[in-house]
Each structure stands twice: as structure tokens, then as C-alpha cells.
Amino acid sequence: MHHHYPLVSIIVAIYNIKTYLPQCIESIINQDYANLEVILVDDCSTDGSKQICDAYAEQDSRISVIHHTINQRHSKTRNDGLDEATGDFIVFVDGDDWLASDFISYMLHVITVTQADIAINLVNYTTRDTSQVPDAPIQMWTAEKTLTELLYPHLPVGVWNKIYRRDFIENNHLRFLDRYTAEGELFINTAVQYANRIGVGCHKAYYYRLNNAQSATTQYDVKQGTESTRVLREINNNLTIRTRSVLAAVNQHIWLNEFWTIRQIFGTRTQNKNAELLHNCKAYVRRHFWPVVVDEKRFSKRIKYFATGLFPIVMAKLKNLQFDISLHRDQLKHNIERKY
Structure with a gap:
């Protein structure tokens, strides 16, 4: 691949989400941007999610699977993905969510145009709201402004719907710390404090699931x-x-x-x-x-x-x-x- 088609590593943390997983993986491999490395980290699923991961990895050479032998929760799962990743950029997707076909190309556009360490997207599709917003110009925010908006929280505090330069994550030794909850919030709030600036997009491309009855949020x-x-x-x-x-x-x-x-x-x-x-x-x-x-x-x-x-x-x-x-x-x- 040419250097102007950067490699994007997509890390998916998976635990017992068989019902939603195929939709998630399909949405990733059908992106309109092809230079991807997809890392599925199965945290010891017992419902057949593991077999789904393996089946997709066999079909698509861009997919690799990490299988945990004991359940280690979200933080360890995402850290293992980070340790394996070789891309120029990192994206996290939650295994019960899915992507519009232009998610990667749009987020890549935002981070490239702004030359930022992290880019975030202000808007998401949800299972409740599937209408697009009018396209807004890409903005550049300071670390302080982004931190403020995340802390309120006026923005989704998860690590999804964002893109990170991998060398920024590595140079600042950013990893997930094991907490009972909000480990993603801890990660993103820590990360933005190190960032030179943050690219901000406003175009829905990430589908956030609200109707998973097993999810911690429900x-x-x-x-x-x-x-x-x-x-x-x-x-x-x-x-x-x-x-x-x-x-x-x-x-x-x-x-x-x-x-x-x-x-x-x-x-x-x-x-x-x-x-x-x-x-x-x-x-x-x-x-x-x-x-x-x-x-x-x-x-x-x-x-x-x-x-x-x-x-x-x-x-x-x-x-x-x-x-x-x-x-x-x-x-x-x-x-x-x-x-x-």
C-alpha cells in the first residue's frame, strides 16, 4: 500500500454478543476504506461468539483473532488489541455496535485534515435515531475545550466514535486501567490531556446500540x-x-x-x-x-x-x-x- 493510504487498526472487544456480532463485523469489512487491520479480541465468550470470529477471520485476511482462555474484562481485552496493533491509526468499536460504510474514511479525513493526535465525532446514529445531520465543517479544538466537553459529559465518553494516532498512544504509554466501570472514560479523559489538538467531525457514521438488554447501560x-x-x-x-x-x-x-x-x-x-x-x-x-x-x-x-x-x-x-x-x-x- 502507498504511504498515503495509512493502515487503520480496528480493535473490537467481544464478550457473549453472538446476536449482534455478525452485523458489527460485516459493517467493518464492508467499509469503503480497505486498508484495515481488524483485531477481534474474544474475552472467553461461551455463546458461540468465538466461532463467529474464527469464521470471519478465515474469510478475510485483514482479520485476526485473539482468544482469551480466561475472562479478563474490557481493559485487558482492549490492551491486548493495542499490543497487537501495527496500524498508523487506532479505532475501537464495541462489539454490539456497527459502522456506516464511510466511518473509517470520514474519521481518517478528520484526523488528517486537522493533523491532530485524536479525532472525535460529535454525533452518532442510535437504534432510536437513524437520521443523518446536515454536514458541518471540521473543527479543531484545544485539549482544554475537549476535556471540558467530555467531563460534562456533553460528548459520548466511550472510546468508540473516535480515532487515535497509534504513535501518540504508544509515546504517551496510554493503556486501559482495570476498573469495574468507566475504564473507557478514564482512558479518553487521560488521552486528551496529552493531545496537541483534537479534530472534531460532525457527520453520523457510528451506530450505537441502545436496545441490548444485556448491556451495562440498560x-x-x-x-x-x-x-x-x-x-x-x-x-x-x-x-x-x-x-x-x-x-x-x-x-x-x-x-x-x-x-x-x-x-x-x-x-x-x-x-x-x-x-x-x-x-x-x-x-x-x-x-x-x-x-x-x-x-x-x-x-x-x-x-x-x-x-x-x-x-x-x-x-x-x-x-x-x-x-x-x-x-x-x-x-x-x-x-x-x-x-x-
Whole structure:
């Protein structure tokens, strides 16, 4: 291949997602950009995902498979992919998501035009929203602005829907740290602090699945709340960029997370078991809501945060009700699609 067709390494972390995996892999090998290295890391799946990986690797020489012999969770899985990768650029795809055919060519365009270490895309397709946005010009953001937007989080904090220069990852020794949750958030927030600048695209090309009932994002889990707050405090303690906007963003996110933990407690109906945690979260939400309200630019959110600060429990129950209804709707939609 000529040097102006850089090699892009795509790392897919896989664990028991047989139902969605073929769609994911097909969408990668059918990209309109062909110079790819696809690394499927199967974290000891027991549902037949492993066999699917092997079958695709046999068909397409660009695909290689790493099989774990014991389940090692997301961080180790992605790190193994990074250790194997030889491309000029790195892309992470979650195994239950899939790509539009121009995802790689678009992201490559953004990072090449801006000469940035990382490029991100502001918009995604989801199983709820499949309409494209009008094309917007590519922007260049500073590390500080990107960090602020990620910390709020006004942007998706996963490592997907982004592209990284591999030498940037290697030179800064960036790897995933093993945490119960939010290891991707920890990675991206750390990475942008090292970046020269960030290329920012605004063209939907990544399909983010909302209707996987097994996914961590669709289930109540109190530990998800507490651990995610722990990661945020870890990010906060290690910030190298500590401007007013960055600190306001991390403070708002921690506050939202304490509220989210209240939602997890009610969602799992464990108010008695988690009485002390509930008390602490409630106290935190009440004590710290004012700076969050003042800092928030969007009027509707400001009203919501104000109400949340005054009535954390009522608001938590309302939010859960809303969440359960939309999840139910997404799953109905998914079941209907499966039938046809």
C-alpha cells in the first residue's frame, strides 16, 4: 500500500454478543476504506461468539483473532488489541455496535485534515435515531475545550466514535486501567490531556446500540454508580489541565453521578440495604446543587437541576420511570425488527 493510504487498526472487544456480532463485523469489512487491520479480541465468550470470529477471520485476511482462555474484562481485552496493533491509526468499536460504510474514511479525513493526535465525532446514529445531520465543517479544538466537553459529559465518553494516532498512544504509554466501570472514560479523559489538538467531525457514521438488554447501560446497578463516581474523582485528582471550565465540568459530572447512584438504589429496590449510601448521596446532591445550576447554560436543564437539588428522591423516581418506559419501547422495537 502507498504511504498515503495509512493502515487503520480496528480493535473490537467481544464478550457473549453472538446476536449482534455478525452485523458489527460485516459493517467493518464492508467499509469503503480497505486498508484495515481488524483485531477481534474474544474475552472467553461461551455463546458461540468465538466461532463467529474464527469464521470471519478465515474469510478475510485483514482479520485476526485473539482468544482469551480466561475472562479478563474490557481493559485487558482492549490492551491486548493495542499490543497487537501495527496500524498508523487506532479505532475501537464495541462489539454490539456497527459502522456506516464511510466511518473509517470520514474519521481518517478528520484526523488528517486537522493533523491532530485524536479525532472525535460529535454525533452518532442510535437504534432510536437513524437520521443523518446536515454536514458541518471540521473543527479543531484545544485539549482544554475537549476535556471540558467530555467531563460534562456533553460528548459520548466511550472510546468508540473516535480515532487515535497509534504513535501518540504508544509515546504517551496510554493503556486501559482495570476498573469495574468507566475504564473507557478514564482512558479518553487521560488521552486528551496529552493531545496537541483534537479534530472534531460532525457527520453520523457510528451506530450505537441502545436496545441490548444485556448491556451495562440498560441495567440498574448500584456498583456502577459508586464505581463510576470513584473513577471521576480519580480523573479529578489527576487532572493536569485545571482551568475553571474543566473544574466546573468535573464538579457537575460528580454531582450528576451522585444523583445517578440514588436512581440505581431505587431501580434495584435496595433502599434498606444501601441506607447509608442513599443518605450520603442525597446529602451531596442537596449540598452541592447551586454551583451546578449557576454553571449550566441550558435553561431546561437548569430547572431540572434546581428541582433535583431540592427534591432528589422524587426526581430520581421520576427519571427512573422515564428511563424504564423508553427502554421498554426500544426493546419492543428490537423484537419487532427481529420478527420481520
